[in-house]
Structure formats: structure tokens, C-alpha cells
Amino acid sequence: MASRQAHTRKRQIMAEISKLGFCLPGSLVARTTRCSTPSCHCQSDPERRHGPYPSWIRRVGDKTTTRTLSAAQAERYGPWFENARRLRQLVDELEALSAQVMAEVEGWEEPRPAQH
Ligand SMILES: [Zn+2]
Numbered sequence: 001m002a003s004r005q006a007h008t009r010k011r012q013i014m015a016e017i018s019k020l021g022f023c024l025p026g027s028l029v030a031r032t033t034r035c036s037t038p039s040c041h042c043q044s045d046p047e048r049r050h051g052p053y054p055s056w057i058r059r060v061g062d063k064t065t066t067r068t069l070s071a072a073q074a075e076r077y078g079p080w081f082e083n084a085r086r087l088r089q090l091v092d093e094l095e096a097l098s099a100q101v102m103a104e105v106e107g108w109e110e111p112r113p114a115q116h
Contacts (some may be wrong), residue, residue: 006101015092016086021085026058028074031066 030052034042041094053078054074057069103110 003101005102006097006104007091009097010094013090013097020083023087024056024077024080025084026056028069028078028081029055029057031055033068033069049051064095
């Protein structure tokens with residue numbers, strides 16, 4: 001990629017990042033649960049657990065934390081997970097682009113990713 005194109009793409013990436021908004025770590029998944037009533041069907045039958053409920057799962061330090069969300073919360077914060085996913089894509093692209101520019105400036109041959 002020519003350097004001028006790389007700089008243009010870098011500006012586009014930065015512009016998109018600046019418009020992203022809040023980005024939540026972890027993921028939003030649908031999870032079924034068991035309640036604390038010993039006689040409830042959820043205790044004995046895996047097919048009859050409660051839910052699924054939207055749940056936010058993330059790592060905090062070396063622990064995995066789960067928080068169950070209401071449908072309204074899942075709807076409200078869903079886009080924040082999308083933002084985080086897009087941010088990671090853009091950061092990955094910016095890193096790859098930077099490696100390309102560095103290789104071009106230094107006259108290095110860039111290793112190509114393996115073909116699948
Ligand atoms: Zn139950």
C-alpha cells in the first residue's frame with residue numbers, strides 16, 4: 001500500500017474510533033439459570049432451567065463475573081458491546097497498517113499471513 005493511502009486510511013480509522021461512544025468489555029450472552037427452590041423442575045431437568053436471560057460476562061482480574069440484565073438493559077447496552085467489537089477491529093487494522101508503513105519506510109519485506 002502506498003504511504004499516502006495508508007495515511008488516508010489511518011485518518012478514517014481514527015475518525016471512526018472518535019465517534020464510537022462507550023465500549024463494554026466482555027460479552028452479552030443468553031444464559032439459563034437454576035433457582036434456589038429445591039423442588040423446582042430446574043434442579044433436576046437441564047431442559048427446564050429458567051430463562052434464557054441476557055447476561056453480561058466479563059473478566060475482572062483473574063475472575064469471571066456474570067451479571068444478569070433485564071431485557072430493557074440488554075437493549076440499552078447492546079450497542080456498547082457492538083462498539084467494543086468494532087473498536088477491536090479498528091485497532092487490529094491500525095496495527096496491521098502501521099506494520100505495513102514501517103516495512104515500507106524501512107524497505108523490509110512484510111511477512112504475509114498464512115492462507116487458509
Ligand atoms: Zn427453578
